[in-house]
Structure formats: structure tokens, C-alpha cells
Amino acid sequence: MSILWRDLEKIVCAVVLLAMTALGFANVVVRYLTHYSLAATEELLTNGFLILTIFGAAIAARKGEHLAVTILYDLVPSPARRVIAVLASGLSVLLLALSVWFTWQLLLNQYASGIQSYGLQIPAWYYSVGLPIGFALVIVRYIQHTLETWRGTGDGVTPDV
Amino acid sequence: MFDLDPGTQMLIVFFALLFLRVPVAFALGLSALYAMWMLGFGLDLVGDLIASGIAKFSLLAIPFFILAGTLMGSLGIASRMIAFFRILVGRLPGGMGLVGTVVCLFWGAVSGSGPASVAAIGPLIIKGMVEDGYSRGFAAGLVCTGAGLSIVIPPSIGLVIYGVIAETSIADLFIAAIVPGLFMGLLMLATLPFATTGRSLEGGSPSLDRLMPETDDTHRAYGDRLWRSFVHSFWGLMTPIVILGGIYSGVFTPTEAAVVATVYALFVGGVVYRTLSLKVLYEALVTASASSAVVMLVVAYASLFGWVVTVDDLIGKYSTVLLGLSDQSWVILLVIMLVLLVAGMFMDAITIMFISLPIFLPVVNELGWDPVWFGVLVMINLAIGLFTPPVGINLYVAANLTRLPLEQVARGALPFLLTSLIGLALVAMFPELSHVLLNAMR
Numbered sequence: 129m130s131i132l133w134r135d136l137e138k139i140v141c142a143v144v145l146l147a148m149t150a151l152g153f154a155n156v157v158v159r160y161l162t163h164y165s166l167a168a169t170e171e172l173l174t175n176g177f178l179i180l181t182i183f184g185a186a187i188a189a190r191k192g193e194h195l196a197v198t199i200l201y202d203l204v205p206s207p208a209r210r211v212i213a214v215l216a217s218g219l220s221v222l223l224l225a226l227s228v229w230f231t232w233q234l235l236l237n238q239y240a241s242g243i244q245s246y247g248l249q250i251p252a253w254y255y256s257v258g259l260p261i262g263f264a265l266v267i268v269r270y271i272q273h274t275l276e277t278w279r280g281t282g283d284g285v286t287p288d289v
Numbered sequence: 290m291f292d293l294d295p296g297t298q299m300l301i302v303f304f305a306l307l308f309l310r311v312p313v314a315f316a317l318g319l320s321a322l323y324a325m326w327m328l329g330f331g332l333d334l335v336g337d338l339i340a341s342g343i344a345k346f347s348l349l350a351i352p353f354f355i356l357a358g359t360l361m362g363s364l365g366i367a368s369r370m371i372a373f374f375r376i377l378v379g380r381l382p383g384g385m386g387l388v389g390t391v392v393c394l395f396w397g398a399v400s401g402s403g404p405a406s407v408a409a410i411g412p413l414i415i416k417g418m419v420e421d422g423y424s425r426g427f428a429a430g431l432v433c434t435g436a437g438l439s440i441v442i443p444p445s446i447g448l449v450i451y452g453v454i455a456e457t458s459i460a461d462l463f464i465a466a467i468v469p470g471l472f473m474g475l476l477m478l479a480t481l482p483f484a485t486t487g488r489s490l491e492g493g494s495p496s497l498d499r500l501m502p503e504t505d506d507t508h509r510a511y512g513d514r515l516w517r518s519f520v521h522s523f524w525g526l527m528t529p530i531v532i533l534g535g536i537y538s539g540v541f542t543p544t545e546a547a548v549v550a551t552v553y554a555l556f557v558g559g560v561v562y563r564t565l566s567l568k569v570l571y572e573a574l575v576t577a578s579a580s581s582a583v584v585m586l587v588v589a590y591a592s593l594f595g596w597v598v599t600v601d602d603l604i605g606k607y608s609t610v611l612l613g614l615s616d617q618s619w620v621i622l623l624v625i626m627l628v629l630l631v632a633g634m635f636m637d638a639i640t641i642m643f644i645s646l647p648i649f650l651p652v653v654n655e656l657g658w659d660p661v662w663f664g665v666l667v668m669i670n671l672a673i674g675l676f677t678p679p680v681g682i683n684l685y686v687a688a689n690l691t692r693l694p695l696e697q698v699a700r701g702a703l704p705f706l707l708t709s710l711i712g713l714a715l716v717a718m719f720p721e722l723s724h725v726l727l728n729a730m731r
Contacts, residue, residue, distance in 0.1 A: 141578035152548035174344035184582025194312035201310045220315045234336025
């Protein structure tokens with residue numbers, strides 16, 4: 129359980145990306161040999177990509193890899209830095225929370241309207257279920273990282289563009 | 290501020306957030322949501338826009354090219370390639386500096402991301418160059434520049450995104466960029482003797498032979514050693530041929546080529562070199578997922594931004610201003626290049642394209658420029674931005690690797706910056722450089 133809590137997004141990403149590689153390669157081989165494309169693979173690949181992106185964003189958030197511009201931050205004195213750091217983190221969490229909300233709305237709409245996917249003709253909300261969960265996980269990881277850098281040097285280590 | 294139109298307000302909010310050190314992706318999203326709120330519509334589309342901004346088939350090339358590059362590094366394919374080039378050109382004047390440049394160019398044909406290239410091959414090259422008497426700062430600067438060309442030399446994540454925004458064939462862009470990319474590399478090589486006056490240009494230093502275990506057979510003849518090293522690194526050296534040959538001959542689309550490159554790396558690591566283990570595979574998958582997500586989260590929130598730009602008709606306004614600057618199209622091109630260079634000093638390549646291309650592309654269209662040639666120019670501009678202070682991202686990665694102050698790395702890159710600007714001007718003046726391979730193919 130504790131491994132799942134610590135590495136959930138890593139396991140999700142590794143499994144999804146490996147499956148995408150296998151599926152993508154199978155598609156190339158089939159298309160090359162038979163000149164037919166597996167119609168359903170495009171849908172599976174692009175939606176896998178969606179999950180990969182959001183959960184991968186959680187891995188990156190945990191390590192503080194999301195690019196930021198530090199030019200002003202580096203110029204101001206230390207007390208002002210603390211204010212900027214709190215403000216920037218607050219605004220980031222606000223956007224991520226809004227993203228959870230908006231993808232949750234997307235999920236509800238797709239569920240209510242019963243819309244189907246274009247390739248496999250399965251309910252479209254199957255694919256969207258992971259989105260609000262993924263964004264919520266990004267918030268958790270972002271806050272974990274922010275608290276760690278705050279407690280550490282008091283001088284954030286957000287990587288710079 | 291409130292008498293400005295929502296689109297312009299969005300731009301102001303975006304830059305304000307950027308300077309508050311809000312990550313670029315989040316600044317794009319927040320400013321777009323702000324503009325939608327001011328406009329009073331669009332908020333119900335946000336979930337859909339985020340999802341459809343990512344889930345595009347052509348963008349799928351990005352995670353696969355990143356994964357292929359990560360695997361090439363961790364499976365030992367990269368280090369064998371470096372060993373081969375050491376033997377091939379290491380004894381020529383310039384020694385490890387020459388090797389470093391050539392490896393960077395070759396690696397550009399495997400990897401599609403500048404900072405990822407610095408991280409993958411930088412440590413090996415810098416170590417070798419320092420042992421050969423080059424200063425650490427110069428070695429780091431050389432790697433920043435050479436790795437910057439990774440986004441010009443195909444495969445290139447930047448060109449994939451340009452192709453999606455400009456609705457241009459990504460395969461055409463890849464092929465058009467080959468000659469200009471190599472041309473920029475040649476200019477780098479030509480800079481080397483001037484940039485290193487008096488330092489370690491004699492070549493053939495003993496450290497070359499000491500560093501790589503592969504060169505323990507130094508008593509053998511050059512041809513013999515070269516052949517052995519070629520056989521040793523054969524599978525890695527074939528990678529660009531698999532990727533670019535597949536695209537050039539029309540066998541693969543760029544996305545398919547990226548998938549094939551990944552499977553190819555797994556095959557070489559798993560069957561030929563036997564360096565593939567579950568642990569290496571898992572770590573490569575996780576690292577590549579995170580790197581891909583950093584790029585794609587920018588793309589996701591930039592599509593919100595792009596939606597507002599089209600709705601609020603920002604494009605028309607700014608494009609008209611740009612077109613009105615001069616009757617001479619070269620003046621307008623010069624202005625565009627200057628804007629891209631300055632933007633490149635502060636922001637990453639992908640964000641810049643999402644913000645500026647909606648304004649530039651109508652101008653390209655109006656003046657009858659070839660969008661493929663323009664794409665190559667944009668990419669060279671943005672590559673230069675990767676190693677231009679104050680915030681060239683390659684400089685930061687290299688400064689981190691070498692534990693050097695940023696200024697010292699930037700000073701090392703300076704000579705290459707000057708020649709790169711000359712190269713940019715030449716690629717702009719001679720569109721033939723971008724067209725020669727495309728024409729040959731048709």
C-alpha cells in the first residue's frame with residue numbers, strides 16, 4: 129500500500145507507456161504487411177497518451193521539473209522571495225484544482241450524454257475517468273515538493289527555463 | 290487595464306505570472322482561464338480543450354522519441370557511439386572538441402530535445418574535453434550549442450509541434466531540416482580553431498586513449514581500430530538511418546518512426562548488447578514519461594491559450610501590425626527573427642511557438658513564404674535561444690552537470706553564438722539549403 133502511495137504515478141506511466149509502445153509497434157507491423165491500419169489503435173494510443181501526460185506531470189511535479197522563469201525571483205531580496213514562492217505555489221495549486229474541476233465536468237457530461245468513442249464504440253467516459261484523478265495527484269505531488277523545498281533551504285529549486 | 294481587450298489582458302497576466310515564477314505551463318493555463326472569464330464564455334469547453342490538445346496522433350511522436358533517446362543513453366548505445374567517433378576523428382587537430390561536436394550532431398539525429406541531449410551525452414564529452422586540456426566552461430558551452438542543434442536536426446520535438454500548429458507535413462519538415470542542421474554543425478566545427486587559440490589543438494593527446502576502455506588496442510593500425518570500433522558500435526550508428534531512412538523513403542510516418550526507434554533500442558539493448566534489465570527498463574519508462582509530460586503539459590494549457598487567441602481575434606490585429614511595418618518582406622523577416630531570438634532568451638521553445646506562431650503564420654501566408662522553410666528558420670532561432678543567456682535552458686542543464694556558475698558556461702558558448710547567428714542569416718538567405726533534399730525526394 130505504501131509503495132502504491134509513493135509510486136502510483138510511476139507505475140501507471142511505466143505500464144501505459146510500455147503498452148503504448150507494444151500497440152504502436154503492432155500497428156506499424158500490421159500496416160506494413162497488410163496495408164490495413166488497426167482502426168482502434170489510434171484511439172487507444174491517443175487516450176493512453178492523455179493518461180501518460182497527466183500522471184507523468186505528477187512525477188515531474190514531485191521532482192520539481194516543471195519549467196519556471198526565475199529571473200525576477202533571483203533579483204529580489206530573501207524576504208520577498210518567500211512571498212513570491214507562496215504566491216506562485218498558491219496560484220499553481222489554484223490552476224490544478226480548476227483543472228480537476230473542469231475534467232470532472234467533462235467526465236460528468238460524457239457520462240450523462242452517453243457519447244461513444246469514435247473507434248471502439250465504447251463509452252467515452254472510460255477514457256476520461258483518469259483525468260480528474262491524475263490532476264488531483266499532481267496537486268498532492270506539487271504540494272509535497274513545495275513543502276520539502278520550503279523546509280529545506282527556504283530557497284526553491286524549481287528548475288529554470 | 291480593464292479598458293484593454295481580454296486577449297491583450299491575457300498576455301499581460303501571462304507575463305506577470307511568468308515573472309512571479311509560476312511554472313510556464315500553469316501561467317499559460319491561468320491567463321487563458323482569466324481571459325475566458327473576462328470574455329464570459331469558453332469555460333464549459335476547458336476540460337475538452339485540455340484533452341483534445343494532448344490527444345493528437347502526430348504529437349505521439351514526442352513520448353516515443355524521448356523514450357528512444359532515454360533508452361539509447363541508459364542501454365550504453367550512446368557511449369559506444371562516442372567511442373567510435375573518438376577513434377574516427379580524435380587524432381585530428383582539435384581532438385576531443387572535434388569529437389564532442391561531431392557526437393552532438395550525430396546525437397541530434399537520435400534525440401529530439403536539446404536539454405535531454407545535454408544530459409545524455411554532456412557528461413561523457415565534457416569529461417573527455419577537460420582531460421584534453423580544454424577549460425570546463427568551454428567544454429560545457431560547446432555541448433550546450435551542439436545539443437541545441439538537436440531540435441534542428443531531425444527527429445525534433447520542436448518540428449513536431451511546429452507541424453501541428455502550422456498544419457504542415459512533419460515528414461517534410463524533418464527532411465528539410467537535415468541540410469540546414471548539418472550546415473550549422475559545420476559552422477560550429479569551423480569555429481573551433483578560432484575559439485580555442487593556443488589551447489589543445491594538436492590532437493592525439495594520450496587521454497583519448499586512456500579514457501575509453503575500447504581503445505586499449507592502441508598499438509594497432511588506425512584502420513584496424515576504426516573497423517573494430519565500428520563493429521562494436523554498429524547498431525547504435527544505424528539508429529539515424531533507421532529513423533531518417535524510414536521517413537525519407539516514405540516507409541514510416543514520423544510517429545511510426547518514433548515507435549520503431551523505441552523498439553529498435555529495446556532490441557539492441559535486449560538482444561545484441563544484453564544491457565537491458567527490468568530495472569533499467571522501468572527507470573527509462575518513468576524518466577521518459579516525466580520528460581514527455583513536462584512538454585505536453587505546456588502543450589495542454591497552451592491549447593487553452595490558443596483557443597482564446599483565435600476567438601478574440603488577436604491574430605488579425607497583431608499580424609496586420611507586423612505586415613504594416615515595411616513594404617520589404619526581408620525587414621519583416623528580420624523583425625520576426627529578432628522577436629524569436631529575444632523570446633528565446635527568456636522562454637522555452639514550445640511556449641514561444643504556441644504564443645507567436647498564430648501571429649506569424651498569417652504573415653508567412655500573406656507574403657507567400659514557404660511554411661516548411663519558415664519552420665526550419667524558427668527552429669534554428671529557438672535552438673540559439675537554448676544557449677543564450679540569461680535563461681537558455683541548455684546552459685542551466687550544463688551548469689548543473691558541471692557545477693560551474695552559469696556565466697562561465699555562457700561565456701564558453703559565446704563564440705558559437707556568433708557563428709550560429711551567421712548561420713541563421715545564411716539559411717534565411719538561401720532557401721535552397723532547406724529545399725535541396727525535398728526536391729531530390731520528389
